[in-house]
Amino acid sequence: MEKLKIAIQKSGRLNEDSLRILKDCGISIDNGRDQLKAAARDFPLEVLYLRNGDIPQYLRDGVVDVAIIGENVLFEKGEDITVCERLGFSKCRVSLAMPKAQSYTNIKDLEGKRIATSYPNTVAHFLKKNGVNADLHIINGSVEIAPNIGLSDAICDIVSSGSTLFKNNLKEVEILLKSEAVLAVSPKITASLTAILEQLRFRVQSVLKARQNRYVLMNVPNDRLTEVIDLLPGMRSPTVLPLAEEGWSSVHSVIARDSFWEVIDKVKAAGAEGILVCPIEKMVL
Numbered sequence: 001m002e003k004l005k006i007a008i009q010k011s012g013r014l015n016e017d018s019l020r021i022l023k024d025c026g027i028s029i030d031n032g033r034d035q036l037k038a039a040a041r042d043f044p045l046e047v048l049y050l051r052n053g054d055i056p057q058y059l060r061d062g063v064v065d066v067a068i069i070g071e072n073v074l075f076e077k078g079e080d081i082t083v084c085e086r087l088g089f090s091k092c093r094v095s096l097a098m099p100k101a102q103s104y105t106n107i108k109d110l111e112g113k114r115i116a117t118s119y120p121n122t123v124a125h126f127l128k129k130n131g132v133n134a135d136l137h138i139i140n141g142s143v144e145i146a147p148n149i150g151l152s153d154a155i156c157d158i159v160s161s162g163s164t165l166f167k168n169n170l171k172e173v174e175i176l177l178k179s180e181a182v183l184a185v186s187p188k189i190t191a192s193l194t195a196i197l198e199q200l201r202f203r204v205q206s207v208l209k210a211r212q213n214r215y216v217l218m219n220v221p222n223d224r225l226t227e228v229i230d231l232l233p234g235m236r237s238p239t240v241l242p243l244a245e246e247g248w249s250s251v252h253s254v255i256a257r258d259s260f261w262e263v264i265d266k267v268k269a270a271g272a273e274g275i276l277v278c279p280i281e282k283m284v285l
């Protein structure tokens with residue numbers, strides 16, 4: 001049977017979460033150490049472990065059909081590659097930073113300056129858009145050290161918590177783009193493999209939806225039911241079941257993770273008690 005070839009990062013920031021999302025989709029992979037290729041046991045999928053930076057070219061050439069990759073890498077060297085799902089992990093931004101002591105008012109301050117980066121196309125694109133000329137120094141790692149050793153006046157690199165910038169006495173001055181892990185598709189994917197990709201996307205979507213929501217159960221006195229129900233969204237509407245004790249009901253609902261505490265505070269104030277919160281494994285709408 002034909003198999004969809006998926007590339008995931010061999011080692012690094014994306015590896016673990018990429019394997020986790022496949023696992024949550026019910027796809028188990030025989031994952032021998034040092035193996036560069038593995039087959040899934042229960043889904044027509046073959047996994048290739050590759051360098052994140054090499055993946056755009058493999059997608060372009062059709063060596064792999066899909067990949068889990070940092071969106072920032074597509075911006076740098078895969079603008080022709082299509083994204084079919086945003087996966088919600090490895091969130092970061094690509095930013096320009098300068099020594100803290102240096103004054104900065106706007107991008108024009110970078111005119112004629114030396115900028116060290118691993119993302120030359122991204123920086124060149126940003127500078128061109130702003131009509132600024134600067135010297136780019138391409139380095140592959142430890143970019144944040146460059147100003148401290150006199151290699152550059154500014155840097156452009158990935159920022160997440162900001163602690164690497166802080167430790168190197170740098171300040172973030174411009175955000176060029178925001179990124180997260182995405183599922184990207186080869187322009188050469190065939191129709192029959194697209195059908196398998198659609199099955200995979202369906203599973204991914206139900207896993208992501210489930211991660212974004214929580215299942216809640218609570219006890220509510222019957223005379224406060226309408227008030228509590230009005231505060232709860234639910235998939236269609238909340239479920240209401242009678243408790244063994246007269247005058248009380250059990251109310252079940254689904255709440256978005258982001259608005260969770262806000263809703264809980266409100267239902268509590270409206271008379272709900274014994275509130276239980278459970279993770280959801282899959283959510284099919």
Ligand SMILES: Nc1ncnc2c1ncn2[C@@H]1O[C@H](COP(=O)(O)OP(=O)(O)OP(=O)(O)O)[C@@H](O)[C@H]1O
Pocket residue numbers: 009010011012013014050051052053054069070071072073090091092158159160161179180181
């Ligand atoms: N500090 C961070 N916080 C969140 N996401 C990050 C962070 N650093 C990198 N990422 C994301 O994870 C991706 C992989 O980063 P990582 O440093 O593991 O590999 P890499 O050196 O860019 O790639 P390669 O696999 O080619 O060696 C990046 O492209 C980015 O999308």
Ligand SMILES: O=P(O)(O)OC[C@H]1O[C@H](OP(=O)(O)OP(=O)(O)O)[C@H](O)[C@@H]1O
Pocket residue numbers: 013141142143144157158159160161162163164165
């Ligand atoms: O804002 P922060 O939370 O500090 O994260 C940003 C740092 O994380 C990444 O490096 P990583 O740790 O992946 O090391 P690498 O340079 O070897 O890839 C990135 O290149 C930054 O240096």
Ligand SMILES: [Mg+2]
Pocket residue numbers: none
């Ligand atoms: Mg890194």
